[in-house]
Amino acid sequence: MISIIFAILIIIGIVYGMISGNVEVINNEIFNSSKKALNMILEIMPVLVIWMGLMQIADDSKLLDKISKLISKPLRLLFPTIPKGHKSLGLIASNIAVNMLGLGSAATPLGLKAMKSLQELNKKKDVASDAMITFLVINTSGVTLIPTTVISLRLLHKSNNPYIIIPSAFLATTIATIGGLLYDYFKRRRNK
């Protein structure tokens, strides 16, 4: 699926660029994109290194185990395939919590660790497990309590009320998450 999206984006981009006489821009983009990606990774790397370091402390001091126990009850309902007390539940929970506070970049390292942990439980190593899909449905539907980047842009453009979209965004994201989870639930039931 990812291969198809990758191909479609490039094919449409180049073909339309040629038709509309926009080839020069495309030319520049082919070589500049790697530089842009490098800048991006240079921004991500320090956060990833520091956060993974902190998470290792939380892991070694059994803090993750403790958090996992606290919230595993409500989360277990959504992840029946994760064994009781397994650390991936704690990582998933922390990822969701950090995401909710609008700290997307800090949530990514946690999410990647959760995926690694879910992969340990996965029987077919190149096929996504049920738990991975449920986790990513929650993650990609953007459970956000405070959309910090949106608010900062609204402040930048001198909105009369930059925070007014907090309730509407929260309502929309809650409904989206529930919708995604229902889709996941019925899909899983039908596959059995």
Added chain:
Amino acid sequence: MKIVSIVILPVIVLFIIVYGSLKKIDIYNSFIKGAKEGLVTTFNIFPYIVSMVFAVNIFTKSNFLSFIFRPIEPLLNNLNISSSIFPLIFLRPISGNGSLVVLNNILAVNPDNFTSLLASTIQGSTDTTIYILSLYFGSVGIKKIRYALKAGLFADIIGIIFSFVIVYLLFS
């Protein structure tokens, strides 16, 4: 609310350090061990990031989006929506930075009109589904993602539809 989002990260860091110290573990060595793991993860995700930036930028720079949405512009005017919202809807699941740039352009016109409120709600309530899927599955070597993309995009569509309904009910 603003204070909460600013304070939460330092509080988490403080709590982890204090908790580790109280449990008398070697927190510095733990940190280094995790940091090394972070470095390895960075190397692992680098090719995925390069590939997404490469494909997304070629696509967006071709101006294909503004070409396909030109015919339905009169209809949108009746609904009080600017067609500038469509690149946002299309880009949101693919590129967080891309959609943020589109949102920025919409807000520059008038941050308090219907289109701006709708765009802000959509950006704030959905996430970069395709990017996250490729990053997360890529980092652990998953090749067959089954129905993950369909489920993620389904949630996004629900989010966008209800963003419109909610903004319409609350603000107009």
